[in-house]
Amino acid sequence: MPEVKNHFAFKKPLLYGFLAFLLVLIITQTITNQRFKIQNQNEQNKVNERALELEEDLQRILGQSSTATQTLAFIVENYGIPDNFDSIAHLLINSNKKIDALELVNKEGVITHVYPLESNEVLGLNIFKDSIAKDGAITTLERKDYFTTGPIYLNQGGSGFVGRRPLFNEGGFNGFVAAVIRLSTIISAVEIDSLETPPFYYQLAKVNPNKTEEVFYSSKDISKGEAINVPLTTSQGEWKLYVISNQPTSYSTIIIFSILGFLLSLVCGILVWFLVRQPFRLNQLVLQKTKLLNESNNKLKTLIEQASDGIFLTSPTGVISDVNISGAKMLGYTISELIGLSLKDIYDAEELKHNPIKFKELKAGNTILHERIMIRKDNSSFYGEINAKMTPNGDLLGILRDITERKELELIAADNLRKFSKAFNSGFVGMVIKDDNKRFLDANSYFLDLIGYTLEEVKGKTISELGLLDLEEALKKNPAISAFGSSERVGKIELEFKTKKGEILHLITSMEHYEYQNKKYSLSTYINQTDRKKADLEIRQSEIKYRELTERISDAFIAIDRHWNYTYINARAAKILNIDPKILIGKNVWEEYPDFAKTEAYSFFHDAMKNQTYIKFEQYHKQFDAWIENKLYPSPEGITIYFRDVTKKKKVDQENQKLIAVIENSPGFIGLASLKGESIYLNDAGKNLVDFPIEKSIADTSIFDFFPKEYHSIISNEYLTGIKENGVWSGEVPLQNFSTKKIVPAEFSSFLIRDKITKNPIGIGCIAFDLTERKKVQKEIYDLQTKMDAAIRIGKIGYWDWNLKTEIIEWSDRMYEIYDVEPGTIIDVSLTKKLVHPDDWQNHNALIQLKSTTKDNGSFYYRIIHKNKSVKYVLVQMEVIEDTVGLPIRYRGTTVDITEQKEAENEIIDLKSKMDAAIRIGKIGYWSWHLDSNLVEWSNEMYEIYGVSDKASITLEKVIEFIHPDDSNVLAEFLNRKPEDDHTIPAVYKICLKDNTVKHILSFSENVYNNEGKPIQLHGTAIDITKNILAEEALRETKEKFAKAFETNLMGMIMLDDQKRVIEANKTVFSILGTAREALIGKTVFDSGVISIEENERLKLWEQFLENGKVINQELAIQLRNGQAKSLLISIESLHFNNKESYLVNLIDDTKRKEAEKALKSQYIELKKTNSELDSFVYSASHELRAPLASVLGLIQLTLMEEREPQLALHLNMMEKSIERLDDFIKDIIEYSRNKHVDVKLETINFTNLLENSLESLWYLENTNKVNIEININDKVGFVSDSKRISIVLNNFISNAIKYHDLEKKAPSIWIGINTTKKEAIITIKDNGLGIEEKEIDKIFNMFYRVSSRIMGSGIGLFIVKEVLTKLNGTMVVKSKLGEGSMFTIKIPNESGRK
Secondary structure, X not given: OOOOOOOXXXXXXXXXXXXXXXXXXXXXXXXXXXXXXXXXXXXXHHHHHHHHHHHXXXXXXXXXXXXXXXXXXXXXXXXXXXXXXXXXXXXXXXXXXXXXXXXXXXXXXXXXXXXXXXXXXXXXXXXXXXXXXXXXXXXXXXXOOOEEEEEEEOOOOOEEEEEEEEEEEOOEEEEEEEEEEEHHHHHHHOOOOOOOOOOEEEEEEEEOOOOOEEEEEEOOOOOOOOOEEEEEEEOOEEEEEEEEEOOXXXXXXXXXHHHHHHHHHHHHHXXXXXXXXXXXXXXXXXXXXXXXXXXXXXXXXXXXXXXXXXXXXXXXXXXXXXXXXXXXXXXXXXXXXXXXXXXXXXXXXXXXXXXXXXXXXXXXXXXEXXXXXXXXXXXXXXXXXXEEEEOOOOOXXXXXXXXXXXXXXXXXXXXXXXXXXXHHOOOOOEEEEEEOOOOEEXXXXXXXXXXXXXXXXXXXXXXXHHOOOOHHHHHHHOHHHHHHHOOOOEEEEEEEEEOOOOOEEEEEEEEEEEEXXXXXXXXXXXXXXXXXXXXXXXXXXXXXXXXXXXXXXXXXXXXXXXXXXEEEEOHHHHHHHOOOHHHHOOOEHHHHXXXXXXXXXXXXXXXXXXXXXXXXXXXXXXXXXXXXXXXXXXXXXXXXXXXXEOHHHHHHHHHOHHHHHHHHOXXXXXXXXXXXXEEEEEXXXXXXXXXXXXXXXXXXXXXXXXXXXXXXXXXXXXXXXHHHHHOEEEEEEEEEOOOOOOEEEEEEEEEEEEOOOOOOEEXXXXXXXXXXXXXXXXXXXXXXXXXXXXXXHHOOEEEEEEEOOOOEEEEOHHHHHHHOOOOOOOEXXXXXHHHEOHHHHHHHHXXXXXXXXXXXXXXXXXXXXXOOOOEEEEEEEEEEEEOOOOOEEEEEEEEEEOHHHHHHHHHHHHHHHHHHHXXXXXXXXXXXXXXXXXXXXXOHHHHHHOOOOOOOOOEHHHHHHHEOHHHOOHHHXXXXXXXXXXXXXXXXXEEEOOOXXXXXXXXXXXXXXXXXXXXXXXXXXXXXOHXXXXXXXXXXXHHHHHHHHHOOOOOEEEEEOOOOOEEEEOHHHHHHXXXXXXXXXXXXXXXXXXXXXXXXXXXHHXXXXXXXXXXXXXXXXXXXXXXXXXXXXXXXXXXXXXXEEEEEEEEEEOHHHHHHHHHHHHHHHHHHXXXXXXXXHHHHHHHHHHHHXXXXXXXXXXXXXXXXXXXXXXXXXXXXXXXXXXXXXXXXXXXXXXXHHOOOOOEEXXXXXXXXXXXHHOOOOOOHHHOEEEEEEEOOOOOEEOXXXXXHHHHHXXXXXXXXXXXXXXXXXXXXXXXXXXXXXXXXEEEOOOOOOHHHHHHOOOOOOOXXXXXXXXXXXXXXXXXXXXXXOOEEEEEEXXXXXXXXXXXXXXXXXXO
């Protein structure tokens, strides 16, 4: 960075700082001074505005007193004191609302009339004798004109002003007319002290003739020098109003702004000074930071290059743009080789298919940590852990770590965990994990099944606490059990557990200790030896019996232990061997008989012991010249030998050897038995036939063992008996397989074997041959025949054979039934054509010809026609028989009636169509969720229900997003269902669409389970029931509202059944009828006797209901049980519950209303009479009043024309205006009275003439000629209404528009528009005058209300307009803005149809 040159400005920073301070200070203090002046001027303007407002209000109030007294004086002087003084005074006070009372005083000074009298009880007071009122009355009399006295203390209380106007007649002074205005009224009217903390203080003073000021109101002692005074001049005196602001002038803002300006100046100066001296320091600081930054970059680069992890930088699409040395070395590339490769080149391709790169999550700013199989340059692979994130400039930064070693350890650990889990869940060994306190933590199912407890019951408990083992008793029996309390490994120990059911278990247990996360645990194994223990006990118990038994058996018996020592020799063995058993017991057999060890017996004995298998062998002993048969029975404890002398038998066997050889080679079953049925011999073929056990001796069986038990009685009763009687027996018998117990059919022949010498029977011989194969063939033939017969019978299959040479078709019986043809009928081609449906005949022939040509044996179907014209479908299967040269000579095949199947197919197609329509119309969605792949399938209706337009593959995550938070566990509830649970119960849950619309879903679903009972798939339907839910809620709300309405106390409500019996009634019914619930429920109202009514009235009521379907507020007079008469309003409506008609009856007690109505009728007659008299008076008074007024106006105008004195002209003008105002007021009263009491008179209206008449009648209004009036009339459609009333409306609106015009505007104007239609007339009157404030618009139609006191008027005109429009059913809309003007839009119905 180049050095900053030593500019002049940098040499004097203090000077530039001071100049900056001075400049900012001058600017801020100048602004402060201007704000001070503006604030003072604003305060002064507020006081001036308030003073002017008060001046206007006080002028208006005082003017009302003068106007009212002058008007009342005129009436009294010309017409005398009116009889209805109160009515006239009421009208005058309403027109001059600030007047508190009007009084009439006779010439003696006595007050004779006061209105209102309330709070003004001064009747009979003589003002000439009253010290307070005397001076004002005399002054008024002397002046002979209106004069205001005050403030004075009023005799009726309080203080105020009294304006009096003297009355004169031909006889001279005749009294006073007085108007009283209380001081409180003035103060309230001008809003002097309406607030607790008023913004201004006031002082009101009257200027006396001697120019002194008499203060009669002051809100605070104020300095008149500081206050603004406003002179208030009237013809009767001068007043002064002083106004001063109550809001203290706050200079805090000015002071603060000034101080802030000074501080800002100081800060600016210091800042300039600081900045001017900073360039060199900044330059040095930048150089230092640059050096540090370069050093930091070098360190960071070194750190990246030397990092053991691979660091990669890629583009947003995964193309590698940079990599460190470790990353390149890890993948077997150079840095230059890696740059430009894609991440897909170094990722495993198969893994990428299932786990693609998550670019979307990375772009969202998420950090992704995941494991992948990485591919090196030489195609070898390793496990890598990748931590990836997107950098601010959009590149991807990834850190790769080789975790192959850790991953292999994890896989080994996982494999070990699987092995341990498999071992732990063994079904043969109980396993238990305990903590260091010997308390159960876990146990496998095998152990829990043994002891009869659940895992929850044993967790946290010891063996003793569970009662499995009494440790003290166990230690007494086996002290080795104490080893379980140590921390050493415990080998095999036997112990006894008591199960939950109290059963005793004999267990062998061992225990291994281990540590995990610095905690000690133990793993115990338990092997159930209960059955073995029981077996050992039984063996010991049977050993004694065994010894006793061996002594009794005929065979010789010797027992030898595992060391070949004699342990037992029975008496028979001692006799055969000629030895003393006591001498040999305990001695070794091979030592005592060394020669015996040299024989083959030695190997037999050792083989038996070694293999623990039974061995039988015969051995010749030369010393005894005898053959001995030995049977060896080995066991772990030794060997048991049974032996006997079989010398005789051996010789017989030798004699029969040849015969036996023949028999043995015979393929048939050949056997010998004793006369009692004991088996003697069976050849090998026979043994093979019955699968005779090799280890079993034939001599140990009887002839019965070769047959099933159910055949034994036949053996005894027929077989053996027949042989003994006849010498022979033959027949088919069921031999029994010894191993499988299956029956072997055999052709059996038996015969007696007789002694050659004595001829006596000595045995039974038998020969048998296996019939299994022959039986099988026979059965197959029989089964085939049976199946064919059953198929033809059940399947209604017909068989046919068509001889092409004779053209005769042979039919089976079923064919005649299928084709509805008389059995025995000869069938040929011509008949067949008649039977086949005409539409199918050509196709039938074509198919037969095709199959004959192609040798196709496939089936086809066609339609046939029965005698009753019904159509049937038949399915035909055929084959072609050819001659030696390959030409067809016969067709044969089967025919099946498939009408039901075809109709079913059609029904299924129809049903499917209907189902599809039902799903489409009912908007029933189908969904399926495969748990193994998390794949979700939706039908089109599901997309529509969920408001998803994109029918791309829907995922489980997207489905979960739709589910409303209140029902987030709905999928878990589906999964937790067990196979035996009821899956038909539907679920109702809410979903939230993307536009935040909430829907209610009804879903039927079921789980699909695998062989282990785990759910692998969920599927079901979904229906949008939002409308139903909302309807139910609305229905519930309606029911609640009905229940509340039913219990209302405003009317009685009764529910009647179809027999008009009372089902239910609310409390109001019992109150109206004066009865209890029990007297009414279950009965008709009339049968209950609660009320009585005339029969014709009751019948009339129900006839009206039947005619109109309802009764509404029908009056009904009843009499209660106590004799009280009541008038009710009855309403009846029909209801329907459970397909039965019911009735809802409403009762309103109208008794008091009827009584009041009766009284009102009487009052109405009197009132009507009074109104008639009042109308007569109004018309008479208006005539008597307006005639003199017209004369006076004429006199005033003549005087004005002749008189030149300005003061008198001023007074005459005032009188003229007052008289005109009074005349307007009288006209308004007459119009109001006429509108109220005169009926509407319909006639066709000409709006042009009506407007011209209105404008001519308003010529006298001031400045009428200065206002431009534009008229637009479109009355081509005839309009009928009351012309006089519409004239009143036009007169009032136009006169107001003229009165309230704004002459300061260049072109004061009034626009009048009239448009008539068949429906109505629309009148629009618009001006650009003074306008009306928005808050005043709602008040302008009130009686005696005026927008401004400066405009002459009675305030009754617009009130009359509103009444007129109400009479004509018209409407009116007002739009106005202060200073811009007003617009009135009037709509009056066209009554042309009524004229």
